[in-house]
Amino acid sequence: MNTEKNCWWFIVAEGQILLQPQGDFIPYGNLDDLSLDEALVSEKVELGHYQSSPCYLVEFKTQIDVGFGEYSDLRTLLGTVDDRLFDIAGRAFQISLFYKTHQFCGQCGEKMQAIDWEIAMQCQHCKHRCYPRVSPCIIVGIRKEKQILLALHRRHQKSNNQVYTVLAGFTEAGETLEHCVEREVYEESGIKITNIEYVTSQPWPFPHSLMMGFTADYLSGDIKIDPRELSSATWYDVDNLPALPVEGTLARKLINQMISQCV
Structure with missing residues (x-):
């Protein structure tokens, strides 16, 4: 009998994660309770701790039926589990990707x-x-009195997911975060901003980003979108907003904060 203490098991296969239909969705318990064969988890990778219990990544080459749960997309956990638990699930995916893409030396x-x-x-x-x-x-997130700048990104339009969100972009070499904010906003929307303030950060495992969230105020300029990145961008009144990102995303946190400040 396996006497290992209770653990959180982040079981990944073919780009999906095994979830239970109840509780915190992530399988929790010892191997005997979950009827997991110890041989299947022999190469587990420790991810940290959640609620004082160890968390492990276990990767299968194929979606093995272990007798409980179903394999689902990682995004299904957004807004449905505690932020810390989602971050650990994201860490599992990033580490899995790391091992797959570093089989041979780049040097x-x-x-x-x-x-x-x-x-x-x-x-x-x-x-x-x-x-x-x-x-x-x-x-x-960018404010203009009681309006918020929201954009429809091309990736959302292509997926027929008409979600309107704030602007974002990758930091370039030799660039401060504040400079990156100014540059990305100007490149994507054609406007200039002021009063840039850091809010919070979020690991974003799609596939391996660390997002730093800011708010800013409109300073000058007319909206002129970069059509390679955006399908549209418009100022929306806070009491008449379009479809927004789901709860649990940093984009939604920034939007919620701006709404509360404008009301």
């Missing part, structure tokens, strides 16, 4: 091997070591 081309005391891959030939990639990016 000499030889085979890489996982380090057993930290999450890293090291070349057996030149000893070059790699860690999970994190891509910094900004996301910013």
